Amino acid sequence: MPLVVQKFGGTSVGDADRIRAVADHIARTRRQGAEVVAVVSAMGKTTDELIHLADSVSATQPPREYDMLVSTGERISMSLLVMALADLGVDAASFTGSQVGIITDNDHTRAKILEVKGDRLREALAAGKVPVVAGFQGVSTEREITTLGRGGSDATAVALAAILGADVCEIYTDVTGVFSADPRIVPEAHRINRISFDEMLEMAATGGRVLMLRAVEFARNHNVPLHVRSSFTWEPGTWVVEEDADMEDAVVTAVTHDTSEAKVTVSGVPDRPGVAARLFRALADKSINIDMIVQNTSVKGTTDISFTVPNDDLTGAIETAQAHAEELGASGVTADAEVARVSLVGAGMKSHPGIAATMFETLADEQINIDMISTSTIRTSCIVAEEDVERAVRCLHAAFALG
Ligand code: ADP
Ligand code: ASP
Numbered sequence: 001m002p003l004v005v006q007k008f009g010g011t012s013v014g015d016a017d018r019i020r021a022v023a024d025h026i027a028r029t030r031r032q033g034a035e036v037v038a039v040v041s042a043m044g045k046t047t048d049e050l051i052h053l054a055d056s057v058s059a060t061q062p063p064r065e066y067d068m069l070v071s072t073g074e075r076i077s078m079s080l081l082v083m084a085l086a087d088l089g090v091d092a093a094s095f096t097g098s099q100v101g102i103i104t105d106n107d108h109t110r111a112k113i114l115e116v117k118g119d120r121l122r123e124a125l126a127a128g129k130v131p132v133v134a135g136f137q138g139v140s141t142e143r144e145i146t147t148l149g150r151g152g153s154d155a156t157a158v159a160l161a162a163i164l165g166a167d168v169c170e171i172y173t174d175v176t177g178v179f180s181a182d183p184r185i186v187p188e189a190h191r192i193n194r195i196s197f198d199e200m201l202e203m204a205a206t207g208g209r210v211l212m213l214r215a216v217e218f219a220r221n222h223n224v225p226l227h228v229r230s231s232f233t234w235e236p237g238t239w240v241v242e243e244d245a246d247m248e249d250a251v252v253t254a255v256t257h258d259t260s261e262a263k264v265t266v267s268g269v270p271d272r273p274g275v276a277a278r279l280f281r282a283l284a285d286k287s288i289n290i291d292m293i294v295q296n297t298s299v300k301g302t303t304d305i306s307f308t309v310p311n312d313d314l315t316g317a318i319e320t321a322q323a324h325a326e327e328l329g330a331s332g333v334t335a336d337a338e339v340a341r342v343s344l345v346g347a348g349m350k351s352h353p354g355i356a357a358t359m360f361e362t363l364a365d366e367q368i369n370i371d372m373i374s375t376s377t378i379r380t381s382c383i384v385a386e387e388d389v390e391r392a393v394r395c396l397h398a399a400f401a402l403g
């Protein structure tokens with residue numbers, strides 16, 4: 001019998017009607033002869049509301065307690081979904097991440113999955129039940145409840161699909177698949193029918209938040225086919241699979257954007273070996289994720305180093321850079337949170353020169369200033385002012401005829 005992992009995002013379980021519709025769909029999938037493991041997110045904006053509640057109670061928010069709090073959202077939806085399944089005569093049981101043995105490291109609020117035991121899942125399946133698992137959470141090697149970072153239910157679903165050897169991991173959401181740009185910003189964006197893991201990784205890494213980055217990495221490493229589709233229309237959506245001949249051979253596949261970045265500049269540092277090493281070692285020791293780095297050519301023996309970090313890490317990055325400014329011999333540290341990144345992603349960029357040039361010309365024609373640039377073999381990204389980014393996405397989408 002085929003085994004399907006079905007993950008339902010927040011809007012898909014947003015209210016009682018939606019939960020009943022999801023239960024119907026699971027019952028239908030079972031009638032068609034598949035075994036189902038369901039993974040659920042918290043209902044609607046529940047996670048945001050819990051975070052808001054924490055913000056209004058506490059300035060310190062010990063990470064252990066943060067995880068205890070925000071992991072509760074998924075417990076609500078998992079138990080309600082099992083109740084709705086019971087009404088349909090489907091035998092199901094809910095499990096927390098800890099109960100199914102999702103073992104993580106101790107990095108609270110963004111823990112990484114180290115291992116999935118899954119015994120209870122296998123037992124439930126063997127007993128003919130539908131296991132309904134709370135996404136986004138696990139238990140650490142120190143036996144504490146952890147969460148996997150925003151969007152983490154995708155990672156739960158892929159990890160379960162990998163250890164169970166599922167035939168497919170279906171990600172149900174509020175759009176009908178992965179589009180050539182965020183459909184909220186570019187209404188003419190088109191749905192991509194098949195996309196490679198590599199392209200999807202670049203999209204997820206550059207702000208295409210329809211799939212969590214770590215979930216795509218995990219799916220690629222374990223070769224778990226993903227099917228991103230709508231829980232509103234139930235129509236077939238986008239398959240994320242290994243690159244093959246059936247893929248669209250467009251040079252540019254998608255335009256993504258990310259407004260959650262900030263830029264830090266350390267100015268007037270002496271241009272000599274070891275300076276960058278010391279600065280970035282100090283940032284790494286604080287678990288700060290650095291993205292783009294630009295070092296200017298030196299003038300009179302000193303230079304500026306700029307880098308981008310997620311907004312959430314900005315305070316930590318500034319503090320760390322300032323703490324080391326004197327030892328680095330830097331003259332100052334400045335920051336700009338009002339920046340955003342716009343990126344072009346496409347496997348065809350490997351073999352087509354000139355894409356970056358067209359990107360810069362298109363932005364120039366729109367009078368959008370480029371602050372920083374970075375490239376990989378299948379991506380080109382520019383940092384621009386946050387207020388310009390939506391315009392940048394729309395003009396690039398049009399310039400590369402992706403509509
Ligand atoms: P869920 O709660 O189901 O996990 P998310 O909000 O995490 O849903 O992801 C779905 C959203 O991702 C869509 O509503 C859409 O606005 C956004 N999105 C951004 N970029 C893209 C893209 N390229 N294709 C599809 N959706 C995208
Ligand atoms: N509920 C969590 C979040 O909002 C996890 C998820 O939805 O994937 O980030």
Ligand code: MG
Nearest residue numbers: 009151209210
């Ligand atoms: Mg999501």
